Amino acid sequence: MAGPGRIQLVGDEYPETTVWAYEGRVPGPEIRVRQGDRLRIAVTNRLAEDTTVHWHGIRVPNAMDGVPHMPLPPIAPGETFTYEFDTVDAGTFWYHPHMRSHEQVGRGLYGPLIVEERQPIQVDRDITWVLSDWRLKNDAAVTNDFGNMMDISHNGRVGNTVTINGRVLEEMPVQCGERIRLRLINAANARIFGLRFQGHRPVVVAIDGHPVEPHQPDEDRVVLAPAMRIDLVLDMTGPPGNRASVVDDFYPDLAYRLVDLSYGSERLRNRPLDASVRLLANPIPEPDLSGAARHQVTLGGGMMSMMTGAMVDGRMTDMRTMMRSGMAWAINGVAASGPDDHHGSHVIDPIFTLERGRTCVIAMVNETAWHHPMHLHGHAFRVLSRNGQATRFKEWQDTVLVAPRERVEIAFVADNPGDWMFHCHILEHQVAGMMSAIRVV
Ligand code: C2O
Ligand code: CU
Ligand code: CU
Secondary structure, three states, rough: EEEEEEOOOOOOOOOOOOOOEOOOOOOOOOOEOOOOEEEEEEEEEEEOOOOOOOOEEOOOOOOHHOOOOOOOOOOOOOOOEEEEOOOOOOOOEEOOOOOOOHHOOOOOOOEEEEEEOOOOOOOOEEEEEEEEOOOOOOOOEEEEOOOHHHHHHHHOOOOOEEEEOOOOEEEEEEEEOOEEEEEEEEHHHOEEEEEEEEEOOOOOEEEEEEEEEEEHHEEEEEOOOOOOEEEEEEEEOOOOEEEEEEOEEEOOOEEEEEEEEEEEEEEOOOOOOOOOOOOOOOOOOOOOOHOOOEEEEEEOOOOOOOEEEEEOOEEEEHHHHHHHOOEEEEEEEEEOOOOOOOOOOOOOOOEEEEOOEEEEEEEEOOOOOEEEEEEEEOOEEEEEEEEEEEEOOOOOOOOEEEEEOEEEEEEEEEEOEEEEEEEOOOOHHHOOOEEEEEEEE
16 A cells, blocks of 8 residues: 555654655555465555556566556556556565655665575574665655655756664664574665775675675675665674674765674684585576667766756757756657656656676766766666676676666667566656666567
């Protein structure tokens, strides 16, 4: 059930915050199944507007993807729709609306979806952190300035209050010697996290749900763009009574302490667990680069860009006029609106069509001065290279952060028929034109 609710986000000295929530909770209930299980979820809309649920990262059939009119209509207020699909891949996923996402997600509609491996790795605790970012007033109320031009044309709605599982957390109790699998989910509209676990060496074992060669992140900083997930294995190597901060310094002038890991006085074991942290691969078809269809996708727009205009609703429109109607970004020169909001046409014309079963290589070129976490629906892709440099692990992802001026190449087998959204997951960018679709026939 999606509807309004009230929850305690910040300390008890503050009033509760009115949110939009699944089952009255932020994040919504954790859905946990085992790989291969079939999910059946009935969603009732108790909001005053249309909504949908999108199962971010899960490779579902097109009709279950929760993108309005692509192909099914959204869920009207008072109505119920039942989603049903198999979970082919194990990993950390999440769900959220795909209707006016910048406001519906921004007000609290999202939850974790965990698909457990048939053969999980050995850990003492398996913990999920859904990271949210709120823009609150002094009375803890969510500010109503969704979709303002300032946020849209810069780095999106970056807020002033970060919560872990819907609450500002002071500390997380841990035990000396313990091994924790920490599933991080960035459910924020726009905030990118750069997490440092002071005094600890987290090991990345999965990205966007998919196993990766276990490795320590570059500079010991875990970078998590909106919609991304990272699974860490964290050995609690500090002494009893220790306190270690988790600091987020992605935006250097906005660095803050997210939470403290606070050690109890007991010792669970003396040496870290000596068990493999390598996960079994998901059944994703391997791209065949030799026979690949190659496409370029250019990201344009925003403040401080060279873009002078773009196609809006089939008409060439200059930047000034675009901004007046709330548009600021474009993919391959087109600022798309449509399925995710109330204006414009209902569907998006695909930027290209792929033959089913064929490998596709997309070179994304970021011609803007801003970061863009680009997300493809219905598939997982390998990140092949950045600025011509091969990536270390050819990571499987569904959302890849593209830095200003960066060129990122991805590859995937287009094996899932339908029209699939391909958009920036900074939701203010998405609603303002950084959205497209890819057709697989
Ligand atoms: Cu997380 Cu198009 O979605
Ligand atoms: Cu998605
Ligand atoms: Cu963007």
